[in-house]
Amino acid sequence: MNTLRPSLFATALVALLAACVGGPPATPEAPSPSTAGVAPRIPEQVSSPAWEADMQRFEAADAQSPPPRGGVLFIGSSSIRFWDTLAQDFPGVPVINRGFGGSELRDSTWYADRIIVPYAPRQILIYAGDNDLNAGRTPQQLRADFIAFVERVRRDLPQAKIAYISNKPSPSRAQLLPAQREANTLIAAEAKRLGVDYIDIFTPMLDASGQPDESLFIEDRLHMNRAGYVIWQRAIAPYLE
Template sequence: MNRNILVRALLVVLVLFLGTSGWIIDREVGRTFSDDPLVWEPEIAAFERVDRESPPPRDAILFVGSSSIRFWDDLAKDMAPMNVIRRGFGGAKLSDLIHFTDRIILPYSPRAIVIHAGGNELTDAPGNRRRTPEKAFADFQSLIALIREELPDVPIYYLALRPSSLPDARDRLLQRVREDCEAQPDLHYLDAGAGLALADGSPNPRLIRWDFIHLNREGYEAWAPPVRERLLGDLGPGPLHPAP
């Protein structure tokens, strides 16, 4: 093939790729900043379709929350021998989890629930209607109360937000959540973020993906061990079902 033609073809492919990627990123950012939980309906419906086709095991540990759970591709391996169900989606907020509780939390009859959400509410990016830490905490309380109506005795763990570029808002929310966990039976605060931060408390860029937001595989390898150690110590390995 003529070299000039090849170069032009590669440039066209690159432009198409960048244009498509930009559209996808813009769409995902728009959904993350939306106040309407129904923007996540396709993801929730996909979970339900998977559940019908391949029912997950009972008595597993349910991990539910935002994209940090969604991108945890090796969660089952990282938590072995405990069986887990992974239900993370998009830029989920605590208010989104409230809306979809009856579809992605209650149906699984989990032996424990791990929640990781609350960071997207605090983001001060342009276009986001930022919540205060107090509003995010109120949503956390509402979510716990909703779960407790149907699952009064199931241990619930709040997996603390990772080190952030907005430490003040993050710390205010986490302080309220920690105090609430200390005051309630079977509600636990799980902070596994120490290995993800630099000496000054800021996120370690070596553990972050190209998007400067989410953990890369090395980041998950640092995050997973304290989570596994805590859950295994508290709950034991559990039933020996195959992980979904």
């Protein structure tokens, strides 16, 4: 009959005991000279890390032509990014466009130290929210994300004025209308409490039947054509400083 040698038997016994308590004992990794004595950094949660290329694109553009400090910063998702006539629509206003398509509200908060703080803007207008709801975030979560964004901006730029551009109603996302209405209502209330401007572009983008106005969108029924941006221009202009 085969028998285990003492060393093999001890090893097997240790493995068996470890399994009974939930797994093998961890073997501590020897710290490298560069990290010895330094507490490990716990990564923070981010909605999507896919925007690094956009951040680098912005930084390259800034290096080539630095935007004016104290300007009016537009940030958020593709509705901002595709606003090619932003400067013409608000003549005399030193606008900066830092929209990155597909982003959520949390992304602008996460990258604030790269697309907000360095410009020291006097005013920040953000459009973000319908991507978030489309990805499954609730109106209540979006409200929390909005509060976190305001808190993040005010940490470094307490004097900057902030405006939130409401969720827009898109034909391709008509199923989100109830969630958008709820989110807009919640955020409008928080904006009032926090001293933030709330700009309603939802209502003027509905047709007579209360549905998203198809005439304001390009073929994908998600992004706006010129007529859609004219509505935004008219809604936003009274809030600009």
